[in-house]
Amino acid sequence: MRAASPPSANPPSAKTARPGAGPAPACGKQDTEPRGRADVSRYVIIGAGAIGAPVAAQLRSTGVGVVLVARGAHRTAIATDGLRYVRPEGERRIKLPVAGSAAEVDLTVGDVLVLATKTQDTEAVLAEWSWRPVTGGTTAAESLPLISLQNGLDNERVALRRFARTSGAAVQMPSSYLRPGEVVAPGDPVVGAFYLGGYPGGLDPDAEVWATDLRRSGFAVRLVDDLPRWKAGKLINNVVNPVDALYAGHERFDDLAEALQAEARRVVEKAGFDPADLSADPDMRVGLSADLMDRYGGSSTRQSLGKGAGATEADFLNGEIVLLGRLHGVPTPLNAAMQAAVARAARDGVPPGGGDPALPDALLGTTEGTGR
Numbered sequence: 001m002r003a004a005s006p007p008s009a010n011p012p013s014a015k016t017a018r019p020g021a022g023p024a025p026a027c028g029k030q031d032t033e034p035r036g037r038a039d040v041s042r043y044v045i046i047g048a049g050a051i052g053a054p055v056a057a058q059l060r061s062t063g064v065g066v067v068l069v070a071r072g073a074h075r076t077a078i079a080t081d082g083l084r085y086v087r088p089e090g091e092r093r094i095k096l097p098v099a100g101s102a103a104e105v106d107l108t109v110g111d112v113l114v115l116a117t118k119t120q121d122t123e124a125v126l127a128e129w130s131w132r133p134v135t136g137g138t139t140a141a142e143s144l145p146l147i148s149l150q151n152g153l154d155n156e157r158v159a160l161r162r163f164a165r166t167s168g169a170a171v172q173m174p175s176s177y178l179r180p181g182e183v184v185a186p187g188d189p190v191v192g193a194f195y196l197g198g199y200p201g202g203l204d205p206d207a208e209v210w211a212t213d214l215r216r217s218g219f220a221v222r223l224v225d226d227l228p229r230w231k232a233g234k235l236i237n238n239v240v241n242p243v244d245a246l247y248a249g250h251e252r253f254d255d256l257a258e259a260l261q262a263e264a265r266r267v268v269e270k271a272g273f274d275p276a277d278l279s280a281d282p283d284m285r286v287g288l289s290a291d292l293m294d295r296y297g298g299s300s301t302r303q304s305l306g307k308g309a310g311a312t313e314a315d316f317l318n319g320e321i322v323l324l325g326r327l328h329g330v331p332t333p334l335n336a337a338m339q340a341a342v343a344r345a346a347r348d349g350v351p352p353g354g355g356d357p358a359l360p361d362a363l364l365g366t367t368e369g370t371g372r
């Protein structure tokens with residue numbers, strides 16, 4: 001199923017690009033017999049930002065079939081000149097099959113849909129892709145597996161409404177998408193790490209194949225049969241994103257980050273999760289190359305402010321904590337305040353670091369903190 005050679009200068013079109021057509025497997029079910037490489041022919045990566053583009057570039061570089069779904073000027077730049085892909089070992093132009101929408105991709109049994117958009121876009125993306133035809137007369141939601149590489153707790157639940165085979169990953173990947181056509185991935189020695197599992201639990205029959213493809217392509221992968229624990233652990237890390245976006249360098253950064261995380265942990269545990277520690281496994285650590293430190297744009301929320309995106313993912317990060325707090329009777333004043341602060345900042349075009357400097361003291365009180 002794998003093309004022998006590295007990416008060519010003239011990639012096949014997105015409609016047809018695949019290294020080979022696999023046999024037609026029956027629609028899989030979690031925890032059935034593991035399957036082989038022949039059952040996976042191509043990864044359709046929906047979202048070409050800081051997560052989707054490096055995954056596409058790395059898979060393609062090892063000869064795995066991919067299509068990258070991108071929009072606007074980013075799509076045009078990648079289609080015209082290839083993806084400008086910046087890694088610690090140097091910059092490359094990676095030619096990738098690129099599509100602008102679901103209508104431009106002919107789906108076939110053997111395709112794997114990979115969701116790499118921001119969580120606030122998930123419902124629209126699923127509405128676009130779920131009922132697309134797949135060769136043999138079926139549809140994407142009925143016969144293809146879907147893997148969410150997104151933050152928060154909501155994506156897999158929303159996808160499972162349509163996709164019987166829904167998997168997800170808690171992703172650690174310090175990478176930046178700030179300019180059309182370019183992605184900087186400073187992760188070192190691995191590009192990123194995935195705690196990958198089926199939703200709500202177990203493993204998809206093709207999970208070993210996906211893990212092998214990703215490992216060969218430069219990622220660390222741990223297969224987990226208790227995915228929600230890992231997503232909950234990642235969510236506790238992600239509630240710091242608005243602090244990174246608004247208060248990098250602020251003297252109370254650490255105090256605010258710790259207080260937000262403590263509040264998030266209380267809520268998540270009350271909601272019944274047993275959040276996993278994503279920093280415990282040394283094989284899953286992703287460092288940052290010193291050479292690319294100044295080109296790393298920080299958390300995805302900081303990057304959204306930097307691009308003037310008008311919205312961030314915070315409603316599904318801090319907002320998820322607020323939601324769980326309301327459902328389970330736990331007050332969440334800090335996460336609610338940071339959710340609102342970053343939403344206002346995005347709405348008003350405030351740049352990274354432009355948070356009201358008085359807010360951290362107002363939220364935490366003015367007692368001596370750990371500083372930063």
Ligand SMILES: CC(C)(CO)C(=O)C(=O)O
Pocket residue numbers: 151171172173174175238241298299300301
């Ligand atoms: C962990 C990190 C910072 C990068 O994967 C992230 O999840 C984000 O930027 O939202």
